[in-house]
Amino acid sequence: MFTPQGPTFRELAVQALSSVEHGYDLLAPKFDHTPFRTPDSVLRSVARALDRIGPFGSGLDLCCGTGAGMDVLRSVCRERVTGVDISAGMLGVARDRARRSGPPVAWVRGDARALPFGPAFDLVVSFGAFGHFLPRELPGLFSQVHSVLRPGGTFAFPxxxxxxxxxxxxxxxxxxxxxxxVRNAVWRPPFVMYYRAFRLGDVRRELVRAGFAVALHPLPEFGRRPDGSPRCRMVVATRPD
Incomplete structure (x- = not known):
């Protein structure tokens, strides 16, 4: 699962006993060599799907990490793209790896639950970050995204x-x-990272409650399950005009 350039077991243990913010500060230099980074196949598939419904003006990568999703925004946005993340370490790596061509790029340190923007974006994307939010935080998180989108703007994620x-x-x-x-029951500060808590039915319901119109786009590159349902979808939530 990990390349030789990735973190050691000891480094992962230290990260896991830290807060989410500090843990990712520690992991940032080696994050791209872990299975936690969104695979390029997912990024390419989402970029193709967004290209079919775009183009867009300005874009925001929510919880951008080391910036892998920013390349998706740069391929479908014409004006400018912004990455926001709570970890200064992850943002530092993102700045260093960013491509110099394409629309202007900005990096902002901020909490996704209290975004420091007005309604300035036509597209918001996010990749692999939702496990860091408890189910009870989804209404506030989606309301924040709704507030930074212009009317007619799109919130998309796989x-x-x-x-x-x-x-x-x-x-x-x-x-x-x-x-x-168990870790969070016996150790403080908590490290929120739950892979099974982000369920499509709950997500769709909370997006509608936040004021979005929601559509699902199958990502055909990942095929279908035996029951015929897609193995992966792109959720497209639109802020009505």
Whole structure:
């Protein structure tokens, strides 16, 4: 799962015993060499899907991390793109790796639950960050995204189908979430990272409550499950005009 350039077990343990913000500050230099980074195949698939419904003016990468999703924005946005993240360490790596061509780029340190912007964006994307928010935080998070979009703006992100009960992935994710709950019960500060808490039904309901019109776009590159449902979708939530 990890390349030789990735973090050691000891480094991961230190990160896991830190807060989310400080943990990612520590992990930032090696984050791109871990399985936690969104795969390029997902980024390319989302970029193709957005290209079909774009182009867009200005874009925001919510919880941008080391900036992998910023390349998606730069491919579909004409004006400017912004990355926001709570971790100064992750933003530092993102600045260093950013491409110099394309629309202007800005990097902002901020909390996704209290975004420091007005309604300035036509597109907001996010990749792999929602496990860091508890289910009760989704209404506030989606309201924040709604508030920074211009009328007619789009909030888009990929979401995978849940693991089949009894499968290896199912037990792996269940075990990881259980370990995180035990860790947070006995150690402070908490490190919120739950892979099974972000469920499509809940997400769709809370997006509608926040004022979005919601559509689902299958990402065909990832195929379909035996029951015919897509293995991965792009959620497209639109702020009405």
């Amino acid at each position: 979401i995978g189908a849940p693991a089949r009960p009894g499968s290896r992935d199912y037990w792996t994710l269940l075990g990881f979430d259980a370990a995180m709950r």
